[in-house]
Amino acid sequence: MSREGxxxxxxxxxxxxxxxxxxxxxxxxxxxxxxxxxxxAAHAFNRKGYHNTSLDDIAAALEVSKPTVYYYVSNKEQxxxxxxxxxxxxxxxxxxxxxxxxxxxxxRLKAVLRHYGQAVASEFGWCMVRAEDxxxxxxxxxxxxxxxxxxDQGIRRLLREGVQDGxxxxxxxxxxxxxxxxxxxxxxxxxxxxxxxxxxxIAEAFITVFESGLMPRSGAENTRTARRMSVRxxx
Amino acid sequence: MSREGxxxxxxxxxxxxxxxxxxxxxxxxxxxxxxxxxxxAAHAFNRKGYHNTSLDDIAAALEVSKPTVYYYVSNKEQxxxxxxxxxxxxxxxxxxxxxxxxxxxxxRLKAVLRHYGQAVASEFGWCMVRAEDxxxxxxxxxxxxxxxxxxDQGIRRLLREGVQDGxxxxxxxxxxxxxxxxxxxxxxxxxxxxxxxxxxxIAEAFITVFESGLMPRSGAENTRTARRMSVRxxx
Numbered sequence: 001m002s003r004e005g006x007x008x009x010x011x012x013x014x015x016x017x018x019x020x021x022x023x024x025x026x027x028x029x030x031x032x033x034x035x036x037x038x039x040x041a042a043h044a045f046n047r048k049g050y051h052n053t054s055l056d057d058i059a060a061a062l063e064v065s066k067p068t069v070y071y072y073v074s075n076k077e078q079x080x081x082x083x084x085x086x087x088x089x090x091x092x093x094x095x096x097x098x099x100x101x102x103x104x105x106x107x108r109l110k111a112v113l114r115h116y117g118q119a120v121a122s123e124f125g126w127c128m129v130r131a132e133d134x135x136x137x138x139x140x141x142x143x144x145x146x147x148x149x150x151x152d153q154g155i156r157r158l159l160r161e162g163v164q165d166g167x168x169x170x171x172x173x174x175x176x177x178x179x180x181x182x183x184x185x186x187x188x189x190x191x192x193x194x195x196x197x198x199x200x201x202i203a204e205a206f207i208t209v210f211e212s213g214l215m216p217r218s219g220a221e222n223t224r225t226a227r228r229m230s231v232r233x234x235x
Numbered sequence: 236m237s238r239e240g241x242x243x244x245x246x247x248x249x250x251x252x253x254x255x256x257x258x259x260x261x262x263x264x265x266x267x268x269x270x271x272x273x274x275x276a277a278h279a280f281n282r283k284g285y286h287n288t289s290l291d292d293i294a295a296a297l298e299v300s301k302p303t304v305y306y307y308v309s310n311k312e313q314x315x316x317x318x319x320x321x322x323x324x325x326x327x328x329x330x331x332x333x334x335x336x337x338x339x340x341x342x343r344l345k346a347v348l349r350h351y352g353q354a355v356a357s358e359f360g361w362c363m364v365r366a367e368d369x370x371x372x373x374x375x376x377x378x379x380x381x382x383x384x385x386x387d388q389g390i391r392r393l394l395r396e397g398v399q400d401g402x403x404x405x406x407x408x409x410x411x412x413x414x415x416x417x418x419x420x421x422x423x424x425x426x427x428x429x430x431x432x433x434x435x436x437i438a439e440a441f442i443t444v445f446e447s448g449l450m451p452r453s454g455a456e457n458t459r460t461a462r463r464m465s466v467r468x469x470x
Contacts, residue, residue, distance in 0.1 A: 106449055129424075162449070169451045175440035176449075182421025183414040189364075190413065205410035213448025214341055214397070214411075216404045 034072040036062060038086055039123065041079040046126045050080060050134045077140055084131045087124030088147055090115050095154045104167030109158040110207050116151075117184050117203025125188035152177055180210055269307040271297060273321055274358065276314040281361045285315055285369045312375055319366045322359030323382055325350050330389045339402030344393040345442050351386075352419050352438025360423035387412055415445055 040061045044053040055076055059066045073079045094115035098108035120128060131144050155177040162168025183206055191202065275296045279288040290311055294301045308314045329350035333343035355363060366379050390412040397403025418441055426437065 109449070159449075166451060168449050169447050171444065171447075171449070172440055175437065176444050178421070178425065179418040179441045179444045182424075183418040185421050185424070186413070186417025189417075189420070202410065205407055206414045209406065209411050209414045209445075209448075211449050212404050212406075213444075213450070214344070214394075214403050214406070214446050215448070215452075216401060217450075217452070 030072075035086075037069055037072045038079065038082045041076075042083045042086070042123045042127055045080065045083065046123060050076075050130070055079075077136060080127060080131055080134065080136070081140055081143065083124050083127035084144055084147070087119050087122060087128035088151065090119050091151055092147075095151075104165050105158050105162035106167035106211070109155070109162060109168070110211070112155070112158065113180060113184065113207055113210070114200070114203045116181070117187060117206055118199040120184050120187045121191045121199025121202055123193075125191065129185045129188040152181065155181060183210070265307075270321075272304055272307045273314065273317045276311075277318045277321070277358045277362055280315065280318065281358060285311075285365070290314075312371060315362060315366055315369065315371070316375055316378065318359050318362035319379055319382070322354050322357060322363035323386065325354050326386055327382075330386075339400050340393050340397035341402035341446070344390070344397060344403070345446070347390070347393065348415060348419065348442055348445070349435070349438045351416070352422060352441055353434040355419050355422045356426045356434025356437055358428075360426065364420045364423040387416065390416060418445070 037058065040058050041053070044057050044061060048057070053076070055066055055069050058079070059069045062069070073082060091112065094112045098111050101108060119125065132141065132148070136144070156173040159168060159171060159173040159176055163170055163173075184203070187199075187202060187206075191199070195202075197205070272293065275293050276288070279292050279296060283292070288311070290301050290304050293314070294304045297304070308317060326347065329347045333346050336343060354360065367376065367383070371379070391408040394403055394406060394408040394411055398405055398408075419438070422434075422437060422441075426434070430437075432440070
């Protein structure tokens, strides 16, 4: 049946959308605005540091009042936590994504590290790697520690699985996880968006280093020569 | 000729050391005290952060007056710089030490990275990796950047030499240097002296990861299986 014709006059004057749809849109609108607040906070923390940033700065950057900011988050500490979560969530999602795959663990680990590198090079990288340094309430600090530990344990688990399935060289999972995560975390110290390489490209370059190691794999003759020449250097 | 006997009486009453030796000892004494000031500063910066530490705190820790501290350094900024230098100097020394050696570059690089890891796990580690984050004068900041760049360029040079002499797998020297230094720098974020492993042991464990990489080197059958199973994961 066409809209014109038999439809009563009242229906023509009513808003097109159902009240439920309007409510869903309001929710979505709130979500979009909340994300804008978090993004503005991440930007300000990156640029001025956590302690030098006020909620007034964030409100000013968004051209809204401070009470508007308070409508989305209860305080600056929560804002830092939300930035931390925004950065770390894609890594948690990557763990969930690779869990059911029948891939060798090294490939699953690489997929996670790829997301990890990209997250640290994102605007949330600073908050991800520096949040814990700030003076946070014990509860908040505990929250952050727990999330970081989840990621660390996830990497160690994939390393252990890789050693078991033969896709990863025998290693100390704890130290290896620290080395991998450390290299990636450090990206937040030097990466600027103006860089020629994207976050994804840097993650990829790092994964190549982690995967292959410094020791040559082909040109075995060179390696043997290098080994013959090798004398243990004084430590 | 024995000391007793023909020596005149005046000589017997004079101090045993020559005035030059006394002067050398005063210099050494000043050096020892200066190092104690720098070490106390490193300890305070580690514990409370640079901005929360005053020269009064450092004087109190040494049980001396603030003017005594000023006798050794001109301000807090210089103290941070001296801590930075104290941390980074053993790495510069390692570069000098390996330069004339006829070792393959991978071994020379490993010797440098060993010192690097130990330095970052030392009490000066915090200052080494965080100094640049503080609000420093442009001159001081420039000094620190120049020293960091020297280390970075030194690592890249050894990587290039290693690729040339066949002791290092073909790689992007810049990205590889960032990955190696990043992993080592990050030690300062998590290492506490209470740790079971010493700084040297951690450096050694990291070097094993860097050198071998994640991909297995022996058990080629496993590797081939892993490669066969491998499908490119969605990025």
